[in-house]
Amino acid sequence: MAHSLHLTVDGQEHKLAVDPRTTLLDALRDRLGVMSAKKGCDHGQCGACTVLVDGRRLNSCLALALTHDGSEVTTSDGLAPAGELSTLHRTFLAQDAFQCGYCTPGQVCSAAGMLQEAAEDAPSVVTEDLEGPIELSDAEIRERMSGNLCRCGAYVNIVAAVSQAAEESR
Amino acid sequence: MSDLLPTTSIGTHQVRLDGPDKVRGRAPYAYEHPLDDPLYLYPLQAEIARGRAAHIDTSAAEAADGVVHVLTHTNAPDLEDTEDGELAILRSAEIGFRGQYLGAVIATTPEQARYAAGLVDIGYEQEEHDVELREDHPASREPESGSGDVFAGDFDAAFAEAAVSIDERYSTPMEHNNPMEPHTTVARWDGSELTLWTSTQGAHPARSTLAPILGLDPDRIRIISPHVGGGFGSKGVPHADMMLAALAAIAAPGRPVKYAVSRQQMFSITGYRAPTLQHIRLGARADGTLTAFAYDAVSLSSQTKEFPEEATKPGRMMYAGDNRRLTQRVVPLDVPVPSWMRAPGEAPGMVGLEIAMDELAVAAGLDPIELRVRNEPETDPDTGLPFNRRRLVDCLREGAKRFGWEERNPQPRTRRENGWLIGMGVAASTYPAGRQPGSVARIRRMPAGYEVAIGAADLGTGTWTALSQVAADALDVPIGQVELRIGDTALPNATVAGGSTGLVSWSAAVFAATEAFRAEHGTDPAVGAEAQGEAEANPAAEKFALHSFGAHFAEVRIHPATGEIRLGRMFGMFSAGRIVNPSTARSQFIGGMTMGVGMALHEKGELDPRFGHVVNHDLAEYHVPVNADIARIEAEWLDEEDPHAGPLGARGIGEIGIVGAAAAIANAAFNATGVRIRDLPIFGDAFLPT
Numbered sequence: 001m002a003h004s005l006h007l008t009v010d011g012q013e014h015k016l017a018v019d020p021r022t023t024l025l026d027a028l029r030d031r032l033g034v035m036s037a038k039k040g041c042d043h044g045q046c047g048a049c050t051v052l053v054d055g056r057r058l059n060s061c062l063a064l065a066l067t068h069d070g071s072e073v074t075t076s077d078g079l080a081p082a083g084e085l086s087t088l089h090r091t092f093l094a095q096d097a098f099q100c101g102y103c104t105p106g107q108v109c110s111a112a113g114m115l116q117e118a119a120e121d122a123p124s125v126v127t128e129d130l131e132g133p134i135e136l137s138d139a140e141i142r143e144r145m146s147g148n149l150c151r152c153g154a155y156v157n158i159v160a161a162v163s164q165a166a167e168e169s170r
Numbered sequence: 171m172s173d174l175l176p177t178t179s180i181g182t183h184q185v186r187l188d189g190p191d192k193v194r195g196r197a198p199y200a201y202e203h204p205l206d207d208p209l210y211l212y213p214l215q216a217e218i219a220r221g222r223a224a225h226i227d228t229s230a231a232e233a234a235d236g237v238v239h240v241l242t243h244t245n246a247p248d249l250e251d252t253e254d255g256e257l258a259i260l261r262s263a264e265i266g267f268r269g270q271y272l273g274a275v276i277a278t279t280p281e282q283a284r285y286a287a288g289l290v291d292i293g294y295e296q297e298e299h300d301v302e303l304r305e306d307h308p309a310s311r312e313p314e315s316g317s318g319d320v321f322a323g324d325f326d327a328a329f330a331e332a333a334v335s336i337d338e339r340y341s342t343p344m345e346h347n348n349p350m351e352p353h354t355t356v357a358r359w360d361g362s363e364l365t366l367w368t369s370t371q372g373a374h375p376a377r378s379t380l381a382p383i384l385g386l387d388p389d390r391i392r393i394i395s396p397h398v399g400g401g402f403g404s405k406g407v408p409h410a411d412m413m414l415a416a417l418a419a420i421a422a423p424g425r426p427v428k429y430a431v432s433r434q435q436m437f438s439i440t441g442y443r444a445p446t447l448q449h450i451r452l453g454a455r456a457d458g459t460l461t462a463f464a465y466d467a468v469s470l471s472s473q474t475k476e477f478p479e480e481a482t483k484p485g486r487m488m489y490a491g492d493n494r495r496l497t498q499r500v501v502p503l504d505v506p507v508p509s510w511m512r513a514p515g516e517a518p519g520m521v522g523l524e525i526a527m528d529e530l531a532v533a534a535g536l537d538p539i540e541l542r543v544r545n546e547p548e549t550d551p552d553t554g555l556p557f558n559r560r561r562l563v564d565c566l567r568e569g570a571k572r573f574g575w576e577e578r579n580p581q582p583r584t585r586r587e588n589g590w591l592i593g594m595g596v597a598a599s600t601y602p603a604g605r606q607p608g609s610v611a612r613i614r615r616m617p618a619g620y621e622v623a624i625g626a627a628d629l630g631t632g633t634w635t636a637l638s639q640v641a642a643d644a645l646d647v648p649i650g651q652v653e654l655r656i657g658d659t660a661l662p663n664a665t666v667a668g669g670s671t672g673l674v675s676w677s678a679a680v681f682a683a684t685e686a687f688r689a690e691h692g693t694d695p696a697v698g699a700e701a702q703g704e705a706e707a708n709p710a711a712e713k714f715a716l717h718s719f720g721a722h723f724a725e726v727r728i729h730p731a732t733g734e735i736r737l738g739r740m741f742g743m744f745s746a747g748r749i750v751n752p753s754t755a756r757s758q759f760i761g762g763m764t765m766g767v768g769m770a771l772h773e774k775g776e777l778d779p780r781f782g783h784v785v786n787h788d789l790a791e792y793h794v795p796v797n798a799d800i801a802r803i804e805a806e807w808l809d810e811e812d813p814h815a816g817p818l819g820a821r822g823i824g825e826i827g828i829v830g831a832a833a834a835i836a837n838a839a840f841n842a843t844g845v846r847i848r849d850l851p852i853f854g855d856a857f858l859p860t
């Protein structure tokens with residue numbers, strides 16, 4: 001019943017065979033041993049499994065692995081070379097934007113995807129001027145990061161970290 | 171009073187040492203340790219709330235591809251001790267609550283385990299169940315494991331004579347800890363030793379709980395738990411999931427069996443905060459000083475195992491008043507087993523009590539801060555002991571200043587902005603400053619510093635960092651020369667990370683070990699030199715009532731047309747002794763307050779009386795705060811050291827952030843609208859005309 005597919009994960013190419021029921025998240029964790037993407041709910045309700053697929057943020061628990069044959073997947077661990085830290089990694093550390101760290105790789109990937117969306121002027125529900133460039137106010141960040149739950153309650157610091165990263169990469 | 175430790179690292183901002191691995195996702199949680207050739211477990215759960223699983227036919231599941239074993243009560247490994255109704259699983263066909271484990275399928279892939287679980291045919295003999303908590307429930311009784319009732323003076327007479335009084339009922343709902351990392355155990359039995367990679371707030375305590383039940387010498391169980399993805403109490407004691415994984419491993423020896431509890435399963439397996447009903451009567455003189463104090467609370471418990479959610483706990487020590495009556499009852503019903511959730515007792519208790527105090531302030535025509543000031547007890551009303559240093563009033567006054575309390579109009583419904591009603595509220599916070607004896611630390615001289623080993627846990631609390639800071643100052647070396655090892659029963663014994671006792675208890679062990687190390691090896695020890703030390707009980711606990719205090723301030727806005735309620739800002743001012751790491755401490759305070767916002771505005775497990783399960787058993791329907799719900803939350807603390815807390819001078823801070831937070835929000839809602847909230851959570855319909 002297994003079907004094969006190709007995935008590039010954090011720059012590394014993999015050929016693997018999976019059950020058609022296997023989610024992208026389980027393919028990463030159970031088949032490839034890539035544990036940076038976390039499982040918090042398996043139902044698209046928490047964001048812990050957020051990865052970038054071909055540059056877009058995605059809840060990997062909601063995607064079947066086979067539908068992503070040939071995709072390029074980036075986890076938080078793939079955002080910087082081993083031993084180094086990306087801007088978001090650094091600002092999350094500097095702002096203490098996590099406690100237990102379980103939601104964190106998902107938050108980081110979500111933030112990376114979100115900064116890109118904002119750079120492309122994609123409006124959110126709190127955006128007032130739908131045509132203009134996006135000003136990443138705290139309200140915008142909160143809204144755009146609300147798909148990622150943090151039960152430790154690090155939201156205030158997550159907003160500060162994302163805001164700092166946005167500032168630095170301007 | 172012991173001498174305070176001179177500090178270099180303690181008290182300074184220190185970025186989390188485990189941080190770089192956590193942000194990248196490289197720190198291994200329970201499921202994530204690389205192990206070869208694992209098996210996967212999917213559980214079978216009861217679909218009725220009471221009765222028997224009269225027949226269980228596993229043949230189709232056993233015949234399915236990849237299935238290695240199907241575990242049920244008919245073939246489960248023996249248990250030595252079956253006293254604990256929650257943990258002694260798979261003993262018989264009897265069913266005590268909906269969701270109870272009836273067995274498990276173990277297979278070579280997670281997909282097949284889950285699929286095959288669906289092939290197991292279970293026939294039920296159903297009995298009538300009862301899951302509804304009522305104040306006058308005939309099964310209501312005194313808890314076996316409670317703190318006991320309090321009767322002092324003559325409450326009835328004093329209450330009858332009181333110039334000002336309130337007599338109201340409050341309730342808090344069923345709440346679920348929902349740490350983001352679901353409870354997970356990977357278990358391997360090699361024929362003589364059981365290894366559990368699990369997610370626990372206490373590796374050693376979990377081992378001492380499981381060992382006698384399994385009939386194994388504790389030396390034959392190893393628990394490994396270096397990183398824990400949140401717990402909030404639900405990983406403080408082992409729940410049935412850990413036992414199920416252990417039994418599965420014993421039944422399928424040789425290969426690791428992985429069991430990550432699903433989010434839905436967590437609602438019936440991994441503990442929850444039991445709902446409480448609280449009846450509070452307060453009587454005071456015209457100046458607001460309390461003369462009569464009655465607090466009668468009932469909480470839901472389980473027939474399977476008792477857990478009293480003692481809402482009356484903070485009422486025992488918070489305020490003065492000579493004529494007192496506090497009673498705590500439990501109603502054990504056919505429900506899942508409740509357990510610890512962040513500040514058990516205090517969190518729900520300070521909802522009723524702090525709303526009641528706000529009501530009394532209104533009745534007495536006093537500012538709620540002033541009312542509390544007038545009711546400061548001189549000694550602990552519960553034990554008669556002097557307090558360590560009760561700084562509630564300082565927290566209230568300093569907090570009021572920083573929050574801008576003077577802008578508040580005590581008259582409700584007087585402030586409107588952009589069509590919204592705005593209100594401010596205050597509530598006090600408290601939590602006992604416990605320190606547990608028995609933790610042991612081992613210090614070893616390494617070529618470039620010291621290894622400090624203790625089986626402690628970091629569930630987001632910052633242990634990796636803060637305990638390294640403590641060890642650095644104890645050993646008088648820079649933090650970079652401390653190599654901390656935690657989260658493993660192969661390390662010396664550590665008490666649980668719970669009840670705000672973790673860091674202070676483990677630090678006491680580190681101090682004892684440092685002293686032993688110095689005594690044995692002097693100041694210039696050879697590489698390899700080592701010594702151990704054990705934490706003793708805090709001697710001050712016999713002479714003083716040891717507590718932390720705090721004050722929460724909240725501003726909310728409520729839309730009169732829709733009833734929508736939003737948190738505008740929140741400020742917490744705390745007195746918790748010395749703060750070891752201001753960065754991680756602030757996160758913990760704010761995290762507790764954020765969970766308090768959930769308690770106030772979002773969280774409620776809806777237990778269906780017809781079927782006995784929590785209907786909203788996932789994160790889409792059991793709401794916890796999301797980023798957009800949390801605007802501004804700030805926390806500060808009084809700059810102080812606790813002279814009765816030992817050399818560290820610190821008290822634990824894991825719980826105090828949540829205690830009282832929800833009441834401050836409910837009181838703010840009253841100030842905004844004039845609608846008195848006595849039942850949590852606060853939904854918009856409370857503010858709409860009925």
Ligand code: FES
Nearest residue numbers: 040042044047061
């Ligand atoms: S695990 Fe995918 S959204 Fe929760």
Ligand code: FES
Nearest residue numbers: 099101150151152
């Ligand atoms: S850091 Fe623990 S859930 Fe976000």
